[in-house]
Amino acid sequence: MTIVTAVVLVVAALLTAFRVPASAKGRGRPIVVCGVLTVLAFLLVVPPVYAALDRVIPGENAVDPLTKILLFGGMFILADQLAKGLGSPRLVRLVSGLPGRVALALAAVLVVTFFLLADVPVSSPQLAVANDDPFVALYTATSLVYFSYLCVLLVVAVARSFGPPPVGASARELRADRLDRLGRQLMMAGFVLVPVRLVLTPLTFLRPETYDAVQVLPVSTLALVVVGLWLVRLARRTADGEVRDVSFAGLLARVRRDR
Amino acid sequence: MAVDAREFRRWAESVGLPSAVATLARTLDVSRATLQAQFVRGRVAEQTVVTAARAAGTGPVAALSAFSDFAGLADRVTLPTVAELLSQTTYIDVSMEVVARIAGPLGEVGDRYPEPPLPTLDGVRSWFNAVDDGELRRRVSEAAGIVPQGLSTSLTDNKLRPQLAVLAADLAGVSAASGLVVTGLVTPEEGGWPAHARRGALAGLGELELIEHMTERSRHAARIVGRAVEEQARVQKFRDTLG
Numbered sequence: 001m002t003i004v005t006a007v008v009l010v011v012a013a014l015l016t017a018f019r020v021p022a023s024a025k026g027r028g029r030p031i032v033v034c035g036v037l038t039v040l041a042f043l044l045v046v047p048p049v050y051a052a053l054d055r056v057i058p059g060e061n062a063v064d065p066l067t068k069i070l071l072f073g074g075m076f077i078l079a080d081q082l083a084k085g086l087g088s089p090r091l092v093r094l095v096s097g098l099p100g101r102v103a104l105a106l107a108a109v110l111v112v113t114f115f116l117l118a119d120v121p122v123s124s125p126q127l128a129v130a131n132d133d134p135f136v137a138l139y140t141a142t143s144l145v146y147f148s149y150l151c152v153l154l155v156v157a158v159a160r161s162f163g164p165p166p167v168g169a170s171a172r173e174l175r176a177d178r179l180d181r182l183g184r185q186l187m188m189a190g191f192v193l194v195p196v197r198l199v200l201t202p203l204t205f206l207r208p209e210t211y212d213a214v215q216v217l218p219v220s221t222l223a224l225v226v227v228g229l230w231l232v233r234l235a236r237r238t239a240d241g242e243v244r245d246v247s248f249a250g251l252l253a254r255v256r257r258d259r
Numbered sequence: 260m261a262v263d264a265r266e267f268r269r270w271a272e273s274v275g276l277p278s279a280v281a282t283l284a285r286t287l288d289v290s291r292a293t294l295q296a297q298f299v300r301g302r303v304a305e306q307t308v309v310t311a312a313r314a315a316g317t318g319p320v321a322a323l324s325a326f327s328d329f330a331g332l333a334d335r336v337t338l339p340t341v342a343e344l345l346s347q348t349t350y351i352d353v354s355m356e357v358v359a360r361i362a363g364p365l366g367e368v369g370d371r372y373p374e375p376p377l378p379t380l381d382g383v384r385s386w387f388n389a390v391d392d393g394e395l396r397r398r399v400s401e402a403a404g405i406v407p408q409g410l411s412t413s414l415t416d417n418k419l420r421p422q423l424a425v426l427a428a429d430l431a432g433v434s435a436a437s438g439l440v441v442t443g444l445v446t447p448e449e450g451g452w453p454a455h456a457r458r459g460a461l462a463g464l465g466e467l468e469l470i471e472h473m474t475e476r477s478r479h480a481a482r483i484v485g486r487a488v489e490e491q492a493r494v495q496k497f498r499d500t501l502g
Contacts, residue, residue, distance in 0.1 A: 031501060085500030087493055161497075164416065166490060180498065229501055236502030239494075246487045248480050249351060252375050 004216075005046070008223045013039045015230050030077050031229065038074035041067040042222060045125040054123040064127055065115045068143045069108060076104055078225070079150040082187075083157065091157050095150060107146035114139035128211060137205045144198040151194035158188045170254070176239035183231030190224030193217045261302035262326040270308075270325045274315040287314050305421040309444055319445045320436050328422060335435035336451040343437055344452075344460035346389035347382050349375055350476040356461040356469065374457050378443040380483050384414040386441040390431035399427045418442065 016035030023032040043049055044067045053063045076096065083091035094100050118135035120127045127136045161184060165177055197217040204211045268278060277283050280298060284291040287310045297303045305323065312322030324333040355372055359365050379385075387395065400407040403423055413419055419427070424438025440450035448454065464472060 027499070028502065081500050085497040087496055163490070166487070166494070176498075177494075180494070232498060233502040236498035239498065246484060246491060248349065248380075248484050249372075251483065251487060252349065252351075252380055 002046075005042070005219050008219055008226070009039060009042055009046075012042075012222060012226045015226055019233070028233075030081050034074045034077040034081070035226075037070045037077070038222065041070035041074060042219075044070070047125055050125040051123055061115075061120050061123060061127060064125065065112055067126075068111050072104060072108060072111075072143070072146065075147055075150055076100075079154055082154055086157050086161055088157055091153060094153055103146060103149060107142055110142045111139060114142060131204060131208045131211055137201065140204075141198070141201050144194070144201060148195040148198045151191040155188055155191045158184050158191070173239055176235040179231045179238060180235035183228040183235065185228070186224045186231065187228035190221040190228065193221045193224075197221075261297070261304045262308060262323075262328055264298050264301045264303050266326050267303040267308065267311075270322065271311060271315075273325075274312070274317055274322070276311055276315050283311075287311055305444060319449050320439070320451070323421075323439075329425060332425060332435050335429065337434040339434055339437055339440075339452050339456060340390075341460050341463070342389045343386060343433060343441075344457045345464075345472055346385040347375075347377060347379055347441060348457050348461060348472075348476060349379060350473065350480040351375075352457065352461060353469065353473040353476050356458070356464075357473065374447075374455065376443075377441055377447065378417055381417055381479065382441050383417045383419050385479070386437070387414055387419070387427060390428070390433050390437075392431070395427060395431055398430050399423060402426055402430065 012035065016032060016039060019028055019032045019035065023029045044053065044063055050063055054061060057063055057066075080092070080096040080100075083095045114135050115127075118127060118130065118133055118139055120130040120133070120136065122129055124130065127133075127139065130136045131140075162181065166173060194217075197214060200210075200214050200217075204214050271283065272278060277286055280295050281291055284294045287294070287307070289307065289310060294307065297307060308322055308326070309319040312319040315322075318333075320336060321333045323329040324331060351372055352374065355365065355369060359369065396407050396410055400410045403410075403426055405423075410423070413423070419438060419442050421439055421442070421444055424442050424444075425435055428435050428438040434451060436445065436450040437452075439445045440447050440452055447456065453459070461469070461472075
């Protein structure tokens with residue numbers, strides 16, 4: 001499990017780093033920020049890192065709510081960018097408009113409140129050691145509810161974005177379309193796992209031994225979304241430089257190639 | 260849906276095509292695996308029959324008539340109606356006709372825009388609508404035992420299975436091969452459409468009819484180009500934001 005997590009984190013970090021040059025020119029900056037926040041959040045809960053930081057930062061386990069807030073930020077940015085990319089004003093409103101910001105603020109306040117109420121005496125990433133404490137359960141559930149809220153919205157929006165392949169597209173555009181499509185499918189698969197994790201929370205509460213197994217889900221989500229985003233990037237690069245001919249005669253000449 | 264593989268073997272033998280799959284695939288210049296799969300499934304695609312007929316030097320429509328699913332097809336081939344021909348023209352064809360009427364024969368310029376190859380953009384649905392008496396969708400889906408929604412989806416995708424295309428043409432009372440022509444399975448000539456029939460149909464229109472047809476086709480083209488532009492902008496925005 002730790003090896004898988006490490007690989008996923010390294011890949012996520014690398015793919016984020018690859019985006020830095022373009023972001024310096026102003027392209028895809030939010031996605032880079034999202035990548036940094038998310039990788040950092042996942043990195044901080046790796047036990048040795050967590051233990052080391054917990055000694056430095058005042059307040060037992062104060063690192064954990066910090067990771068939650070970082071992840072909130074990362075997920076908020078990703079959802080906002082996806083909503084904007086999909087061109088859905090309603091989704092943008094629910095993610096980063098007034099309702100979306102209220103949800104974020106509420107989640108953040110509740111997470112901090114439950115953390116303070118939980119009072120876990122020993123250093124433990126994700127407060128896993130006190131998993132059967134009701135406030136820890138609420139603490140975990142609150143963040144999952146917020147993530148699930150965003151992910152359910154995203155799953156629906158992404159699922160709606162699949163149309164037929166472009167009419168009269170060139171071979172290169174079709175290749176880009178396939179990459180893009182696969183990317184969206186992977187992201188969707190990743191988002192679906194988040195509400196699944198939420199539904200499994202009572203299980204980890206009642207049967208703490210299942211906790212480790214369930215932790216596979218967030219890492220899978222990270223892996224799927226990271227690869228999915230990368231495929232979208234590949235799609236853009238594949239389609240780039242292609243003369244975009246949407247003239248009627250152009251479409252007409254290419255219609256036969258579709259079949 | 261396709262024709263029976265045993266019938267295909269019998270027919271292939273009768274027109275002198277090799278019976279071994281490998282040789283046949285080479286003769287037809289199709290993938291051996293595809294052909295093999297069709298034989299294993301026991302159904303050979305109509306497209307294969309058409310390719311084989313061309314290789315054997317017989318007319319595809321006559322070849323299809325040899326199969327029980329398309330029995331008597333060649334006997335029901337008549338001249339296409341003007342409405343059918345017009346449904347397969349674009350606003351560019353109409354514009355050429357307008358210019359030709361004013362400026363005289365276009366010569367070389369006209370050759371640069373030949374009649375569009377079939378299927379044309381949204382041409383299958385255009386044809387279906389042109390032969391539709393208002394009840395054709397229902398009648399075709401009832402006769403074929405499919406849901407009307409499936410037929411509409413297929414038309415939206417600019418597709419129509421050969422058997423449905425023939426069925427629709429028969430029910431609409433037009434030439435049985437017309438549906439195969441507009442879906443691009445057979446060429447207009449193979450389907451019994453006279454050479455340059457579409458240009459001829461345009462040339463035969465009175466000015467008012469021509470203007471009305473141009474309006475209709477322009478609106479049609481605007482819808483297609485508009486959708487393509489919109490779709491492209493949508494995709495571009497998605498990739499620019501996340502890529």
